[in-house]
Amino acid sequence: MADALVDVARLGPALVTATGDERWAQPSPSLISGGKSNLTYLLTSPAGELVFRRPPSGNVLATAHDMGREVRVQRALADTPIPVPTIILADEGDLLGYPFYVMNRVAGHVIRDRLPDGYATTEAERQQMGMALVDTLAALHAVDYRAVGLDQHGRPDGYMERQLARWGKQWEATRSSTDHPVEELRARLAQALPRKVMRRSCTAISVSTTA
Template structure:
């Protein structure tokens, strides 16, 4: 199978094009091309181009899918619901439960700006002041999400916040059992210890589930402005400190290694604030008691170890659009071991 054939099977543009024309009212979408965007480790993201412009399509990976994972309709729903709130999202053009291209998908407008992964764009946010603005704008956007009234935006039934962390530990323990290819005592011990010390939940809010710098689009002129929050696959209603714990997992200091080769970052660079600065900023914005933050950061390590294992399994099975991420066994073990240290 050629690369072009593989891509056409993942996104059959002959079926997609008429739907885009109808949704936009623009006949320019009758000739649409799809290109896989690198960087997606779970769902597959494609850039759609035509004479009418550019849009982005999201769909699940190929192959067998874990239960409750890769729900495109939920991603589209929450982004639409947050339109008009202080949390910026990409506009949803269409969402389809499976009849259009043979599997769930949605199409959103492309938001232009910087998505920062392992390097800073040339000449962008070079001073300490700009990097602090970038960091605090990023944290403030998370705080804003956690202060959205879920009932007011039609998301009161988007999840079950009561008992959230208990279910999360149980869920990711179950995902580990479904995706593991060998015994990793560190992962299993971390899951057991987390289950034994669930903290009292202070609040119930919308939770992003994977909030990190490479899941937002930053304004190309103003580093302190987030133009869109992306990748809502794991969003639900629950304990907001789960999001802060995940953010801190990826927030690395100078001299610290990246959490994983899957998620290289930039916060090790000079001028970025420390984890303590980030925590202080979030606390000031939300008034949240952060005394149990170590638990939530340890949970983030557990969750990420399971996610990395799932990425490894899907890539090995050829379900990631031809992407390969190498052998992640040591990384899975190391992340879980670091989580144990936090407890």
Template sequence: MQNHDELVRPPVLGPALVAATGASGWASFDYRLIAGGKSNLTFELSSAAGELILRRPPSGNLLPSAHDMGRESRVQRALAGTQVPVPQVVLTDEGDLLGVPCYVMAKVEGHVIREELPAGYADDAAAKERIAGALVDTQSALHLIDPASIGMADFGRAEGFMARQVRRWTEQWDRSKTHDVAEMTELSQRLSTNTPTAQRVSIIHGDYRLDNCIMDSDDPGKVAAVLDWELSALGDPLADLALTLFYWLEESDEPFGITPSITRTPGFPGRDFVKARYAEQTGLDLSDLGYYQGFSAFKLAGIVQGINQRSKAGAMAGQDFGNLDDMVLHIARQGLELL
């Protein structure tokens, strides 16, 4: 096991876990890094008292508004007891324990599905449709929650959400682009002048897709937990749905290569299934969905360009993603078609 004691600080975290859980077994524990990279770090902690999950920011210099552990733990605490399953938060700390804000949550058993299904799991089309239905139903349940009813009315400024998002991602593109791309310029202009009015204010996940959920290991039609709430906010629920749809590749689609593409596997229902089920569950009008899908493409192209820029600058810890200019252009053109 690679030593990450400076990131986990077992002699400090152990006593805090004993106090938080009332279980003396947490005085000493083992750990392993189970997720890392561009986002927050996730460690599995194991002791005589059981297993827990630690979430903390990466090391190094951090942007002031990024990697907000308090935001993640707050939304999970608020959603506890709703129809949206989330891991129970055991401990939250502002920086006294590890030197950075962090939180510890219960470990939820189940399957995190990325590029392939576990052996013997959801082998037929009916089971794959149940996976899709469970994902849509859980996202719909999230969007139907009144934020004020769970103490989340102040979770963000929802008014003007889409206009701010377009400005933010236009600025992001302008900072990271290496050359002008006419399709991105056109996308930005069209998105800036045709912003739809949100039908409701919802808590949105910000990156809702299959591999950010844990599926019940016995029942493919049940989401055991929704993870990775770092991009959550109050906003327009159709922006959340549109990004989910953009990641929801069909068999004939070209994979992006930066996110899992399991939904291209034969047997998974297509995007029309997702849209129809979401509309049925929420009662929202999807006639403006093309705008939100166009924005999702604009946002994703900006993300890819940021990766492209950092890769070319040698700032990706030795990872070389090659030249992603063609992917940016492909996504931008797709965005114009969707818009």
């Protein structure tokens, strides 16, 4: 599966150029499972390890798998206190026929429903983990997005109503039934929007619970 979705014959020479290391001429990709959106692969070679990101194969929702957006944010945060990987190579689709990027691998644990055996076994260590997460989120919110070049990245005004409208459109494009809890959730979220938001754009948000 990995070889079919990662064209190493084309990717390898591009990595050699990007890294200046001939040992990346024939990288070996392996899919990192557990992702819920874009596909992530570990690339290995005698030179070490890198990480490759691409959209899923087949039909995808418009703008839902924007590789360029991920690259812009990570590059913008590279010189801030926020821990982000270094982008090694990025392409909008000319090289492999789809957008992708390659970054250095940052070793660590992906924690979902349980901690790895022997990791953060004491209360103090678990508290330290939680505080590290909070500290990183606080540092992220303290970044001046204009100063790092992200002033054109998004539109802060009207964010909530746009998100709800986008989720509604995505649901309409992928709905599996007309009687689904998502319909009620969408209606309740629309009702919970701040009043000034509802006055301005509630007509743009479909909250009907019928097909």
